[in-house]
Every structure is written in C-alpha cells, then in structure tokens.
Amino acid sequence: MPTSVFLPRTSATVSSSTPQPSAKAQLPEWPRPSRGAAFSYPGPRALRNRDNGVVTFRLDTIGRGLVFADSIEDFAAQLTKQGDGGAVVVQAPPGTGKTTLVPPLLVNLLEQRHPGQPRVLVTQPRRVAARSAARRLASLDGTRLGDRVGYTVRGENKASAQTVVEFVTPGILLRRLLNDPGLEGVHAVIIDEVHERGLESDLLVGMLAEVRELRGDLTLVAMSATLDAQRFAALLGHTDDGGPAPVVDCPSALHPLDVRWQPAREQRLDDRGVSRSFLDHVARTAAAAHETASAANPDVDALVFLPGVREVSDVASRLRAVVPGNVEVLELHGQVGPAAQDRAVSGREPGGAPRIIVSTSLAESSLTVPGVRLVIDSGLSREPRRDAARGMSGLVTVSCSQASAAQRAGRAARQGPGVVVRCYDQRSLAAAPAHQTPEILATDLTGAALVLACWGAPGGRGLGLPDAPPAGAMTDAMEVLRELGAVADDGSATALGKVLARVPADPRLARALLDGSAAVGRRAAAETVALVAGDQRAPGADITKLLAILRSGTDPAARRFAEDVKRMDSIARQEAAAVVPLGEGHRITAGEAPGYVVALAFPDRIAKRVPGDGPASYLLTSGTRAGLPAGSPLSGHEWLAVAEVSRAQGRDTAGTGAVIRAAAPLAAELAEAAAPHLLTGQVNATFDNGRVTARQERRLGAIVLSSTPVRAGIGSARQAVADALAKNGLSMLSWSPTADALRRRMALLHRELGDPWPDVTDAGLLARLEEWFAPELEAMATGSAASAISLAEPLHRLLPWPEAGRLEALAPERLEVPSGSLVRIDYPDVDDDGGRPVVAVKLQECFGWDSTPRLVDGRVPVLFHLLSPAGRPLAVTDDLTSFWSGPYSQVRAEMRGRYPKHPWPEDPWTAPATARTKNRM
Structure with a gap:
C-alpha cells in the first residue's frame, strides 16, 4: 500500500557547534587585512532590488518561488555579524534553491566591501551539475552564459574577465589552489554538496579553512543537503575566537510525496552483479508507473536511478522497446557527451514529448531535473572500495544508503507533489547504512597524497579534514609517490612532484606521460593518458579499441577526448625536461604505444597469461591473479598492460576474484623495459619429498620469465630445508620415543621454571634452528633422509648449563x-x-x-x-x-573377587607393595 509522506517545513534557524583547531598551511605571508567595523547590512529591500545602484543581482527575480528566499536575511545577517570575511554553513534539503540563490546573494553582500567586481567560486561535484547550475543562474539573471555567470570544468570553459560567479568542479579548484595558494582575486568560495563526502571536496574543506586563516577577507560557505552540517561548521570556524561557523537552516519544500514499495521476487544481485531479472523488473515498473502518472498528468517526467552505466544502458534499451513512441527515453551518466547530459537535465520544451530519464547517482542531489514528479529507485549504488590485500581499488555495487534513498525520493517532490516507487522492500532500506561511506575512507589515495604533499601537509598531518585518511591507505600512497620521485623521504613534494600535480590525472599516469613522450611521442602518450584518466568504459576492457573509437570522432565523448589530449600534449611539451625518460633505446610501434605507456604508469599491473584451457586468466607482477571479461578481444594476448583491475563481484569467469576492466596488449620486451626495477634473477631451492632441488629463475615481479634446473649450493639448500620446516612444521622430522620424551621433559621445565630452560615448541625450536640443528640441517641439505636423523642429540644442545645437571632430579x-x-x-x-x-x-x-x-x-x-x-x-x-x-x-x-590371586589388603598403609601374586610373594 502506498504511504503518504510530507517533506517537513522547518523554520530557519542559526546554530553552532564545538570548535576544532586547524593548522596553518605553508603558504606565503601577506599583510592581514584590517577587519575594522562590520560592513553595514543593507536590509531586505536593498538585497532584493537593484534600485540603489549597489546590488549586482536581482534576487527578487532569481529567487521567485524558491524556498531558500525565506532564509537569505538570516544568511546575510550571519555574514554581516562576522565582518570582513566570514564562514557560514548552509543546511538545506535538495530543491530549496540554495545553489541558485546563495552565489548571487553573496556577490551582493561582497560588493559593499569590494566595489566593482567581487568574484565568487562555487564548486559542484559533477561537470553536468556545474554546467546546469551556471546555465540556470545566467538565464534567471537575463545575461549570456560566460559573462557575469560562467563555469569551468575539465576540457570546457565558459567564463571571462567579467564573470563574478564561476561554477567549477572540485578538481579544478584544487589545482588553482596549488598554483595560487592565496586565491588572489577571489573573494568567496562556496563548496556545494559537501554531504556527498567526495574526496576532492573533503580536501578543499581543509585547505580553504587554512587559506582563510591567512586571508581574513576570504568568505567561505559550505552547503549540505543533510544533517551533518555541524561537522563542517567546526572545521570552517571563526578565525578570531576559534568558535564554529554559524549554521543557517532552510525549510524544505512542502510537497507531498507518495512512497510505494514494489520489490522484485528475485534478488537484486546475483553471481554476475546486478541480475538481469531485476533490471527487467525495474524497466517494467518504470514503464507502468510512468504510464499511470502520465494518464493523470501529461506533464510528468520520470527519473530512474540505477547503480552504473551498464545498468542504465540496459534499462534504457528495455524501456525504448516497451514505452509508447511519443515517450523519450534519455540516459544520464558520465560517459554520455556534455550535450546529451545537458539535454537530460534541461526541462521539457513546451509541447515536448514525455520523458523517462535513466540515470546513475549523478542526478541524486547536485542538480534539479525540471518536470520530474516520478522517481523509480533500484536502491543500488556503486561506491569506491579499496582492496588492500590485492593492492587495487574499484567500484562495487552495494545497497544505497538511507540518506541517498531519501534524496532520490526527494527528486519527485521538488517542484510539486510526487511519487517514488522503490523496487525493494522496507526491510532492505532499514538494513542499509545511514550514510554513504566517505570516499577518503574507501579509495586509493595516491592523488590526494600528492595534493597534500604539495600543500605542505604530507599525509594530511595538521590539516582539518572531515575524516582523517586511513593510515594504511595513506602509507601505501606515499610509498607509490616515493617510487615515482614525487615526494622526498620526509613526505614533502619534490620539484617533479609539483610538476605531476599539475597534470589532471593520477600521479602514476602523469609520470607515464612525461616518461613515455620521449619513447612513443608526445601525441601517443597524451592520447593514452587522456583515455585512461577519462571516464569512458573500454569495450571488452580493450583500451586500443576505445582509442580507435575516440579517434574516429563518432563517439559523443570524442570532442572532450580531443581537448584532453591537446591539454596533455601541451603539458608534456612544457615539462619535457622534468624527468629522464625510461624508454630510450626501444623501438615502439604505434600499436604498441598504449600498452607501453600504461605499463610505465602501472608496472605492478603488467600481466602475463596463465597457461590453461579455461577462460583467460592473468598473473600480475604484484602477485594478483585477474581474469578478462567474457568475450574480450584481449584474451589471445600473452602480455597485457592493465590500467584498471577491481574485485570481480562474481562476474569473474576465470575464477580469480578480480577482473580486468581496462588493458592494452604489451610485447614481452616492452614489459621488461617498462619495469626494469621489478626484474630479478636468483636460484630458488626447494625441499620436497626428502630431497633438495633448485632452479635458476628470472622474474618480473611475481611473473616467472624463465626457469632452468641447476645444482643447489649448500647455502641455498640449507635455506630450502629450513623454509620447508618452517612451512610444514617439525612433524617432517622423525621423532623417536627417546627424543620425544626428552622434548616433553624440557617443555615441562620451561613451563614451570622459564629461562634458562628453552622453549621447545615448534615455534621456539624453529626460531633457534641454526643453534641446535645446524649439523643435521646440513646433512639433510646434502641428501640425508629425514628419517635417518636422530633428534635426541640435537635437543641436548639446547640444555642450559650448568642447570642441565639437574635434569634428572627435576624431571x-x-x-x-x-x-x-x-x-x-x-x-x-x-x-x-x-x-x-x-x-x-x-x-x-x-x-x-x-x-x-x-x-x-x-x-x-x-x-x-x-x-x-x-x-x-x-x-x-x-x-x-x-x-x-x-x-x-x-x-x-x-x-578381590575378580582377581583373587592378587593381594587386596584391608589396610593398604602397612601392606607390602608388590608386583607379584600372593603365591609368588
């Protein structure tokens, strides 16, 4: 039965939280501006009208119909109270208009302190959200996009010298901070959607709080859609008294929301990931719900949430096959081109066809899709997870958090009454985690570690972050950076590290760009790095196939790819002297270039096929085994350079527990050339079935390149026997009754008296093997059988002197x-x-x-x-x-009756002890 739920309206309030100290970054000093008297607050009339000639934006026009319009006076009062500069946390549910209203409101306030052209930066966690927010604000302001309101995302810039509100992605702002730690010319920064806990946004919170300590005139605003605002209020607290920043609450839109539960009979996840039957259930549910909703209101559009690109494409295809021809089915995810993304998030044109938008979590909280009154939620999301044991990171499919489920449902009620259909049951929602795992706790930290090192906070030490990075993941990341030459022994960034930080890619790819350019050419290296750094999925995990598609220009992402390649090529040209290339002396063809560049970036992921008749299985130099997706065109190649590998989640046909997501063919000699530091040659001796054998092995990491039988030296043979004993235990040896009895007596004395009586457990004896077993060890290494070794004499070597003289008396x-x-x-x-x-x-x-x-x-x-x-x-x-x-x-x-011949005296105290019968006594 559907349940009627209303999104609550609460009065706007201001609150604060416990302060949290923040260490200053190592930034250049500049005179601290005098705060003086607080600037005068012009009052609501001046804020909403342009009549006084001071206000930049017409808030009465921009804020019409937005719930946050009721909170702008509280927001302005809080900044006014703090004087020049300040920090505020805005806590407002999705759909209240905070992203649209806060930036122009802040410009209006700042213009009083910085007459002329105050500049405000606004971060959005996704490119499509940045473009959409900028386009909407420019439209409401009645100006052309790129003039007063603009945006900058990777590969695309719509901003000018006249821009006063610029929407950017967190990655863009991080690189601006590294280039200009003082953010000269910027008067305020708004970090939007901080509740999503993206890694880059978390870093910005800590870094901008330090900038504000050094720049008293910089205004900071953090905006959250959930109830976690107090954490950020403490991090962005006042620079004067150390108190927390004020929190401005905003009421949610008072629109009714019908929650309907329609779980599938089948499990959502099976041994191949998201089950096909569940995707079919989602498609049928979406088609039926949209048909019902459209019959009552033709203007209703639907939004379907699925965990990833594969599922979005699958359900979209199913919907196109069953919905009426006048219904438009659109896909919204990171791999469709900017034009398709913008079209999906834009409202339906007057008289336009009804729409069903099938999306990943991209549409969950950072943008409003006009016209959506119906949401169909799969209840699944794809989140990053780090597999420390295998040294890999990747996305895994999990149940979405309760907070995500609430935000997805809220999409339907942003602009009026709505309906959400959940394709799972209430028990599944109750069992879901309250919030999504912060990315800093679950993903590879190599890129973040480089940013922190360049900022002057190696490992995040002294930086006020919402969550401290896990020690193990940060240690691994710093070790990778040391191998790249990006950080010094003390964790500080080297000159090369600062160069790598300027490349918009993983530091390993950045190093490969510079190293590979001399060997394969700047263009070829730039293409491979741009492709791997992007978010396009390689068909069949084949990077070379995806590269050909993007080069052809037929793919919607081809334009952005070309721009990324141009930028990477420019960086490689500018920084050509930063490193000594590793590829000199090797002839590399155009077809081999992608594999070689990937191998330079990830030498620990160079892979060789494991012989066998089953599905393609590969051994990586790191020691991890991974399989290719079924039907991959790469399965015939002996060597691969793997760019991405992740846990299989049951879809690993090779049974390795890991699956290769992106790779390129690699020649054997290029594998060695790309990872010379992993090449080793040694004699490996083993002791098995009572004899020592040895082979001369040449390895590339865990991969055996060649193996030849040789005669073992006495040292390696002894070690082989010792290793076998350590692995299999001392039960390999033949313990005679005499030796076993002596060992037990010694064990009791060690238990009761301790030192100097030795520990004769397996662990204790193995720890002192050379001390008591050296002659026998050598005998076994030279061919003596274990059964021929007497252990009583070796044990006597461990008896302590002179205490050994009391062995018979004590035990x-x-x-x-x-x-x-x-x-x-x-x-x-x-x-x-x-x-x-x-x-x-x-x-x-x-x-x-x-x-x-x-x-x-x-x-x-x-x-x-x-x-x-x-x-x-x-x-x-x-x-x-x-x-x-x-x-x-x-x-x-x-x-006595059973054994009458033996004595059974009434008085055992005085009876003679005997082993004889009564007659023989």
Whole structure:
C-alpha cells in the first residue's frame, strides 16, 4: 500500500557547534587585512532590488518561488555579524534553491566591501551539475552564459574577465589552489554538496579553512543537503575566537510525496552483479508507473536511478522497446557527451514529448531535473572500495544508503507533489547504512597524497579534514609517490612532484606521460593518458579499441577526448625536461604505444597469461591473479598492460576474484623495459619429498620469465630445508620415543621454571634452528633422509648449563615406586599448557605410599593412573592419601573377587607393595 509522506517545513534557524583547531598551511605571508567595523547590512529591500545602484543581482527575480528566499536575511545577517570575511554553513534539503540563490546573494553582500567586481567560486561535484547550475543562474539573471555567470570544468570553459560567479568542479579548484595558494582575486568560495563526502571536496574543506586563516577577507560557505552540517561548521570556524561557523537552516519544500514499495521476487544481485531479472523488473515498473502518472498528468517526467552505466544502458534499451513512441527515453551518466547530459537535465520544451530519464547517482542531489514528479529507485549504488590485500581499488555495487534513498525520493517532490516507487522492500532500506561511506575512507589515495604533499601537509598531518585518511591507505600512497620521485623521504613534494600535480590525472599516469613522450611521442602518450584518466568504459576492457573509437570522432565523448589530449600534449611539451625518460633505446610501434605507456604508469599491473584451457586468466607482477571479461578481444594476448583491475563481484569467469576492466596488449620486451626495477634473477631451492632441488629463475615481479634446473649450493639448500620446516612444521622430522620424551621433559621445565630452560615448541625450536640443528640441517641439505636423523642429540644442545645437571632430579625419566619398580613417567604434550606428568602403575605396587611424589622441586604433583592386575585403569588421583582413606575400599570390594590371586589388603598403609601374586610373594 502506498504511504503518504510530507517533506517537513522547518523554520530557519542559526546554530553552532564545538570548535576544532586547524593548522596553518605553508603558504606565503601577506599583510592581514584590517577587519575594522562590520560592513553595514543593507536590509531586505536593498538585497532584493537593484534600485540603489549597489546590488549586482536581482534576487527578487532569481529567487521567485524558491524556498531558500525565506532564509537569505538570516544568511546575510550571519555574514554581516562576522565582518570582513566570514564562514557560514548552509543546511538545506535538495530543491530549496540554495545553489541558485546563495552565489548571487553573496556577490551582493561582497560588493559593499569590494566595489566593482567581487568574484565568487562555487564548486559542484559533477561537470553536468556545474554546467546546469551556471546555465540556470545566467538565464534567471537575463545575461549570456560566460559573462557575469560562467563555469569551468575539465576540457570546457565558459567564463571571462567579467564573470563574478564561476561554477567549477572540485578538481579544478584544487589545482588553482596549488598554483595560487592565496586565491588572489577571489573573494568567496562556496563548496556545494559537501554531504556527498567526495574526496576532492573533503580536501578543499581543509585547505580553504587554512587559506582563510591567512586571508581574513576570504568568505567561505559550505552547503549540505543533510544533517551533518555541524561537522563542517567546526572545521570552517571563526578565525578570531576559534568558535564554529554559524549554521543557517532552510525549510524544505512542502510537497507531498507518495512512497510505494514494489520489490522484485528475485534478488537484486546475483553471481554476475546486478541480475538481469531485476533490471527487467525495474524497466517494467518504470514503464507502468510512468504510464499511470502520465494518464493523470501529461506533464510528468520520470527519473530512474540505477547503480552504473551498464545498468542504465540496459534499462534504457528495455524501456525504448516497451514505452509508447511519443515517450523519450534519455540516459544520464558520465560517459554520455556534455550535450546529451545537458539535454537530460534541461526541462521539457513546451509541447515536448514525455520523458523517462535513466540515470546513475549523478542526478541524486547536485542538480534539479525540471518536470520530474516520478522517481523509480533500484536502491543500488556503486561506491569506491579499496582492496588492500590485492593492492587495487574499484567500484562495487552495494545497497544505497538511507540518506541517498531519501534524496532520490526527494527528486519527485521538488517542484510539486510526487511519487517514488522503490523496487525493494522496507526491510532492505532499514538494513542499509545511514550514510554513504566517505570516499577518503574507501579509495586509493595516491592523488590526494600528492595534493597534500604539495600543500605542505604530507599525509594530511595538521590539516582539518572531515575524516582523517586511513593510515594504511595513506602509507601505501606515499610509498607509490616515493617510487615515482614525487615526494622526498620526509613526505614533502619534490620539484617533479609539483610538476605531476599539475597534470589532471593520477600521479602514476602523469609520470607515464612525461616518461613515455620521449619513447612513443608526445601525441601517443597524451592520447593514452587522456583515455585512461577519462571516464569512458573500454569495450571488452580493450583500451586500443576505445582509442580507435575516440579517434574516429563518432563517439559523443570524442570532442572532450580531443581537448584532453591537446591539454596533455601541451603539458608534456612544457615539462619535457622534468624527468629522464625510461624508454630510450626501444623501438615502439604505434600499436604498441598504449600498452607501453600504461605499463610505465602501472608496472605492478603488467600481466602475463596463465597457461590453461579455461577462460583467460592473468598473473600480475604484484602477485594478483585477474581474469578478462567474457568475450574480450584481449584474451589471445600473452602480455597485457592493465590500467584498471577491481574485485570481480562474481562476474569473474576465470575464477580469480578480480577482473580486468581496462588493458592494452604489451610485447614481452616492452614489459621488461617498462619495469626494469621489478626484474630479478636468483636460484630458488626447494625441499620436497626428502630431497633438495633448485632452479635458476628470472622474474618480473611475481611473473616467472624463465626457469632452468641447476645444482643447489649448500647455502641455498640449507635455506630450502629450513623454509620447508618452517612451512610444514617439525612433524617432517622423525621423532623417536627417546627424543620425544626428552622434548616433553624440557617443555615441562620451561613451563614451570622459564629461562634458562628453552622453549621447545615448534615455534621456539624453529626460531633457534641454526643453534641446535645446524649439523643435521646440513646433512639433510646434502641428501640425508629425514628419517635417518636422530633428534635426541640435537635437543641436548639446547640444555642450559650448568642447570642441565639437574635434569634428572627435576624431571626424571622414570619414577621408583614402593614395589621397587622404575616406572616411566609420561610427560604432557609440548603444547599442553596445563598437562600433568602421568605414572601408570599397578595399584598393588603403591601400597604403603602415604604421599604423592612431586616433580620440578615440588611444584608439580604426579597424576597416578592406578591399574588392575590386568593393566586396566581403576582410579586416577594425584592424592594417594585421600585415595587409600576412601575410594580404595570400594575398589577392593569390586576387585578381590575378580582377581583373587592378587593381594587386596584391608589396610593398604602397612601392606607390602608388590608386583607379584600372593603365591609368588
């Protein structure tokens, strides 16, 4: 049954949180501007009208119908109260208009302090959102895009000297900060959608807070759609008193939202990822829901959320096959071209066809799609995860967080009453995490580590970040940067590191761009780096095939690719002298160039095919095994340079647990040329089936290039035996009863007395193998059988002197009983921490024994197993006195008739101990 839910309207409030200190970055000093008296607040009339000649934007026009218009006075008052410069956190649900209203409002306020042309930068987590927000604000302002309002994203710039509000992606602003740490000419920065916890946005929060400490006139605003604003308020706090920044709340739009649950019968995920049957369910649900909604309101558009590009394309194809011909099905994700993205997020033209927009999480929170009153949610998302064991990172499909589910649903009610159909059940939503995992906690940190090193905060030390980077991931990232020559031993950025930071790509790709240009040419290197750094998926994981598609110009992304290549080529030309190229002396054809450049970037991912008849499986130089996707054209190649590898999530046909997402063919000699530091040659000796064998091996990392039988040297043979013992344990050796008994006695003494009595467990003996077993080790290395080795003598080498002289007194091999017999003592197992020494003896041999003997200077009582004349156990005791006084009488009554020839005296205290029958006595 559908549930009627209303998005709440709350009054605008201002709050603060606990302050958090922030260390200053190593930035150039400049005179701190005098704050003086606070600038005068012009009041709501001046803010909303241009009549006074001061205000830049007409907020009454721009803010018409936007909920955030009710909060602009609170926002302005908070900045006014702080004087020159300031920080505010805006907490406003999606659809309230904060992205549209806050930037022009901030310009209006800043113009009073900076008459003429204040400049405001606004970050958007996605390129399509930056373009859309800029286009919308320019339209509402009645000006041409690129004049007063513009944007800059990778490969595209629509801004000019007259631009006062510029929308940028976080990556663009990070590189501007590294080039100009003071952000000269910028008066305010707005970080939008901080709740998404993207890695670059998190870095900006920490870095901009430090810039503000040095520049008292810089205004900072963080905007969040969720209730996590207090964390950012503490990070952006006041520079004067150390308190948190104020938080301006905004009410949400009061539009009803019908929540409907329509779970599939089948599981959403199977052994191949998102199941085909579930995608079919999503498509059927979307088609039926849109048909029903359109019948009631022809102006309704639908938005379908799916986790990734493959699923979006699949469902879009299914929808086109079933919806009426007048319904337009559009795809929205990072791999469609800018024009297609902009068309999807733009409103339907008057009289235009109804639309179903099938999208990844790209449309979740950072932009409003006009006309959407219906949302169909798969409840799945694709999030980054780092596999530390395999040294790889990638995207995995998981249930979306509860916060993401709420934001997706809110898409339908931004502009009026809406409906969300969830293709999963309420139990799945309740079991989902509250928030998405912050990217800094789950992804590869190599690029972030380089940014932090260039900023003067290696590893993030001293920087106020929303979450500290994981120590293990940061250590791995810094090690990669050291191998690249990007950071010094102390973690600070080198000159080369600063060059690599200017390349809009992973530092490993940036180094490959510079190294590879001399070997394959700047153009070829730039093409490969631009392709791998982009977000296009290689068909069948084949980079060369994708490269041919993009070169042809037929793909929608070809234009952006060409611009990226031009930029990479320019960087390579400018920085040609930054490094000594690694590829000199090797003839590389145009077809080999992509593989060689990828191998330079990721030498740990050079891969060689593993022989076998099954699906293509490859061994990487890192030691990881990975398979190609089914039907990949690369499966016939012996060597590959792998650009991307991730956990398989069940779709790994080779059964390796990892799947290759992007790779290029590579010649064997180029594999060695690209990774000379991974080349090793050594003799590997092994001990198996009682003999030592050796092979001369040449390796590229974990990949064996050649292996030839050779005679093992005595040193390597000894080591092979030692390694085999360490791997398989001392059970490989033949423990005689004498050696085993001695070892048990020594173990008891070590347990009770400690040093100097040695530890004779497997671990203890293996740790001192050379000390007690050296002659025998050499004998086995030269061919002696393990069964021929006596271990009693080697164990005696570990006995401490002079304490060894008391071995028999402390832990005797045998115990003399009252009958005169010497009975063997059975000592506990070496690994038994609580075991007792046991003496199994006939009951009659202990008559007259009124106290239990104790070993190890009286510390350990002997446990007696008292036996019948036939050797069967009658009683177990470590207290003979109590036994004779009590249980003996019952034993006597039961046994005297069974064994009449043996003595069963009424008084065991005075009876002679004997091992004989009564007649023989």
